[in-house]
Amino acid sequence: MNTIQHNGKTVRITTREVIFVIALTACLTPWVSPPVALVIGLVIAQFIGHPFLHLNHKATHILLQVSVVGLGFGMNIQSAVKAGSEGFLFTVASITGTLVIGYIAGKLLKIESKTSHLISCGTAICGGSAIAAISPVIRAEEKQLSVALGTVFILNSAALFLFPFVGHLLHMTQTQFGLWSAIAIHDTSSVVGAASKYGPEALEIATTVKLARALWIIPVVLLTAFCFKTGKQKVKVPYFIGLFILAMIIHTYIPMQPVSDVIVNVAKTGLTLTLFLIGAGLSAAVLRGVGIKPLIQGLLLWMIISGAALWAVLQLTK
Numbered sequence: 001m002n003t004i005q006h007n008g009k010t011v012r013i014t015t016r017e018v019i020f021v022i023a024l025t026a027c028l029t030p031w032v033s034p035p036v037a038l039v040i041g042l043v044i045a046q047f048i049g050h051p052f053l054h055l056n057h058k059a060t061h062i063l064l065q066v067s068v069v070g071l072g073f074g075m076n077i078q079s080a081v082k083a084g085s086e087g088f089l090f091t092v093a094s095i096t097g098t099l100v101i102g103y104i105a106g107k108l109l110k111i112e113s114k115t116s117h118l119i120s121c122g123t124a125i126c127g128g129s130a131i132a133a134i135s136p137v138i139r140a141e142e143k144q145l146s147v148a149l150g151t152v153f154i155l156n157s158a159a160l161f162l163f164p165f166v167g168h169l170l171h172m173t174q175t176q177f178g179l180w181s182a183i184a185i186h187d188t189s190s191v192v193g194a195a196s197k198y199g200p201e202a203l204e205i206a207t208t209v210k211l212a213r214a215l216w217i218i219p220v221v222l223l224t225a226f227c228f229k230t231g232k233q234k235v236k237v238p239y240f241i242g243l244f245i246l247a248m249i250i251h252t253y254i255p256m257q258p259v260s261d262v263i264v265n266v267a268k269t270g271l272t273l274t275l276f277l278i279g280a281g282l283s284a285a286v287l288r289g290v291g292i293k294p295l296i297q298g299l300l301l302w303m304i305i306s307g308a309a310l311w312a313v314l315q316l317t318k
Helices: 015-026 034-047 053-074 077-086 088-109 113-124 128-134 142-169 174-184 188-198 200-214 217-227 240-253 257-280 284-290 292-316
Strands: 002-006 009-013
Touching: 015 034, 015 257, 034 142, 034 188, 034 257, 034 284, 053 188, 053 200, 053 240, 053 257, 077 200, 077 240, 088 113, 088 174, 088 200, 088 292, 113 128, 113 142, 113 217, 113 292, 128 142, 128 217, 142 174, 142 188, 142 257, 142 284, 142 292, 174 188, 174 200, 174 292, 188 200, 188 257, 200 240
Parallel strands: none
Antiparallel strands: 002 009
């Protein structure tokens, strides 16, 4: 326990808080990559715990959105439109297939219907964002929400390391890897983290396709309300996607290269911090709370969508 004086008041700082701040500060340096930041966060979560856990969800939510908008200042709108159109059919097929297979898997494993649907939607669209949007529509309980989020975040953590490895092993082009990661990795943070490690073109394609995919939250929310017979619900539109598009337009048509470079570098640092915070939130209690059956469903869905998307991308982009 350390104490400092601030405005004449004594402020107590715990050793846990000091270690957390040191680790967070390290993630601001260029020597810590997004995957390493995630590992540091996981180590913090398992051994000392997150001292500011009550702020973690809001912080990661805001930081991720700001970082994604910042990345838009390094992308060309014309290239992004081309990438988005290429990924459209992949998106429709993969979302439909994932929801159907997820429903069947949930029934076979006898998983509670709301938990199963949240895991399916998180896998099909955009991870935690989709789960957060769907949960109030089906009036999910805190336990159901926690299990779905835990399942998705555990698999996201694995994807951040596995996908670049597989991509290099199969000698995938940056276009192929960008499409594959956008379709098969749940959360936008891990998609951007994996793609940024693979290359700049992969990052541009992956980010664009993933954000276009996130818009499917709207029809899936409406379908969910109908299937669960919950009536009309307010749909939360991810407005930051519009800001991301605006950032790409500005970068494409207004010459501001030095400023754009600074914004993109800051955004990448923000993404690294986001992954550190996500890792720091995955405590042993969260991991234990997921349970084996939901994890099996999530893993099964992830393996099917990853394998099918990999085959499709390699076959159709030769």
